[in-house]
Amino acid sequence: MIRNLNLFLRANVHSIHGKLLMPKKSYLTHEAFEKIAKESLFIPKMNVKLKETFVYNDVNLAIHKEPYRSYCKSVGESDVLKIFGDISVPTVILDEYNFMRIKDEYTYTHSINTTLLVICLCMMFFDDYQKMLQVVTASFTHDIGKSRIPSSILHSTMPLSDAEFDIIKEHTIYGAVLCCHYFGDFYSPATIAAFQHHEKKNGTGYPTSIRLKDDAIMFISIVDIFDALISSRPYRSQPYDVRGAIDLLCASVQKGELDEEKLKMLISLNRREKQAVQSIEYSITNRGKIPKQNNYGVRVYT
Numbered sequence: 001m002i003r004n005l006n007l008f009l010r011a012n013v014h015s016i017h018g019k020l021l022m023p024k025k026s027y028l029t030h031e032a033f034e035k036i037a038k039e040s041l042f043i044p045k046m047n048v049k050l051k052e053t054f055v056y057n058d059v060n061l062a063i064h065k066e067p068y069r070s071y072c073k074s075v076g077e078s079d080v081l082k083i084f085g086d087i088s089v090p091t092v093i094l095d096e097y098n099f100m101r102i103k104d105e106y107t108y109t110h111s112i113n114t115t116l117l118v119i120c121l122c123m124m125f126f127d128d129y130q131k132m133l134q135v136v137t138a139s140f141t142h143d144i145g146k147s148r149i150p151s152s153i154l155h156s157t158m159p160l161s162d163a164e165f166d167i168i169k170e171h172t173i174y175g176a177v178l179c180c181h182y183f184g185d186f187y188s189p190a191t192i193a194a195f196q197h198h199e200k201k202n203g204t205g206y207p208t209s210i211r212l213k214d215d216a217i218m219f220i221s222i223v224d225i226f227d228a229l230i231s232s233r234p235y236r237s238q239p240y241d242v243r244g245a246i247d248l249l250c251a252s253v254q255k256g257e258l259d260e261e262k263l264k265m266l267i268s269l270n271r272r273e274k275q276a277v278q279s280i281e282y283s284i285t286n287r288g289k290i291p292k293q294n295n296y297g298v299r300v301y302t
């Protein structure tokens with residue numbers, strides 16, 4: 001997955017308990033990740049199901065907010081809650097999310113919202129419960145690296161400079177290092193999702209511009225964008241409405257960035273009448289509301 005990366009770390013990456021996992025200026029090679037995974041095998045790990053943790057209380061709150069409520073209802077709210085509760089993570093991940101809840105509440109809530117919607121899509125796609133659990137676990141931890149990004153950048157209301165945007169992009173690499181250490185596996189779905197969830201089908205994403213093919217990551221990436229669009233963010237005056245967000249995703253499918261089948265599945269959650277995903281048709285005419293002022297994607301040049 002990560003051979004010939006030509007990427008190096010811009011900052012030290014520490015575990016939540018202060019252990020230096022990878023020093024800055026390290027080249028990201030397969031061997032460097034293998035070393036982290038190997039070393040973590042000697043650290044005793046205890047796993048806990050999310051239904052036994054503080055996260056589950058917040059899941060119960062999130063599932064009653066629109067549009068998550070309607071989507072979860074359409075596939076079965078109690079099934080969604082059961083799957084979320086069955087997610088099993090090393091206890092240290094909870095220390096990470098406790099920290100994230102304080103430092104960057106948006107990303108904490110976004111991790112829960114995204115996972116709710118990924119569960120809805122996965123319930124339509126996977127027959128194998130354990131495979132589905134791996135994907136939804138990876139969804140929960142996809143942005144774990146965000147808490148290593150400076151708050152001044154995370155919470156900026158102003159257009160970012162290219163240098164600041166490059167720092168934001170690093171959360172994918174930090175996340176891969178953290179998941180590799182916590183899950184003890186370079187190839188775990190969580191490590192791969194943290195690393196690849198901003199990659200695109202046509203190779204225009206980051207951090208390595210691979211052509212994304214993995215169904216699991218494509219579920220996470222489309223829902224990730226959708227949730228970010230319909231959420232309040234400091235850099236724009238108001239969120240996109242659901243239709244405005246779908247308009248943007250449709251445009252992204254047209255450009256070859258996102259997978260059309262995953263878009264249709266997301267659209268099917270919005271339709272009152274149940275319809276086979278293959279037979280779903282959608283309009284590419286913009287019909288939604290977009291924010292009047294939006295600094296996202298706007299760069300300042302210094």
Ligand SMILES: [Fe+2]
Nearest residue numbers: 142143197198
């Ligand atoms: Fe992300």
Ligand SMILES: [Fe+2]
Nearest residue numbers: 110142143224
């Ligand atoms: Fe995200």
